[in-house]
Amino acid sequence: MTSATRFIFTRRHLALTAGAAALAASGGVWFAASSASAQAELKPDIVTATASKHNTAQATAVCPAGKHATGGGWQSNGDGKDSYPAPDGRGWTAVAAGPYTINLTVYAICQAD
Numbered sequence: 001m002t003s004a005t006r007f008i009f010t011r012r013h014l015a016l017t018a019g020a021a022a023l024a025a026s027g028g029v030w031f032a033a034s035s036a037s038a039q040a041e042l043k044p045d046i047v048t049a050t051a052s053k054h055n056t057a058q059a060t061a062v063c064p065a066g067k068h069a070t071g072g073g074w075q076s077n078g079d080g081k082d083s084y085p086a087p088d089g090r091g092w093t094a095v096a097a098g099p100y101t102i103n104l105t106v107y108a109i110c111q112a113d
Contacts, residue, residue, distance in 0.1 A: 044109050045063065045067060054102070055102065056095065057097075059104050061092060062108070069108045070110070071109040072107050074103075075105045077103050078104070079097055083106075092106055092109075
């Protein structure tokens with residue numbers, strides 16, 4: 001078994017989310033605005049959801065109220081079958097599969113509406 005991680009970013013807020021995701025992964029902090037209120041509004045939330053199931057696992061990470069998903073991704077010990085924004089734009093869904101118990105973590109990068 002191998003472990004895989006994939007992130008996909010939508011075009012909306014691409015520069016913000018890509019930079020934020022890179023810095024979040026490294027433990028850094030990044031802001032594109034100078035005032036504290038603007039920084040709080042621009043700072044994305046990264047939310048997760050997990051699933052563990054034999055053969056195929058699916059999970060959706062849901063953004064908090066007042067936020068939409070600008071990107072997302074997944075990490076799993078299985079092969080990724082699909083990764084896409086939730087139909088309402090408020091989260092990210094992923095599906096992974098394999099001939100064993102699949103452990104899946106889905107990430108959504110959420111920005112204020």
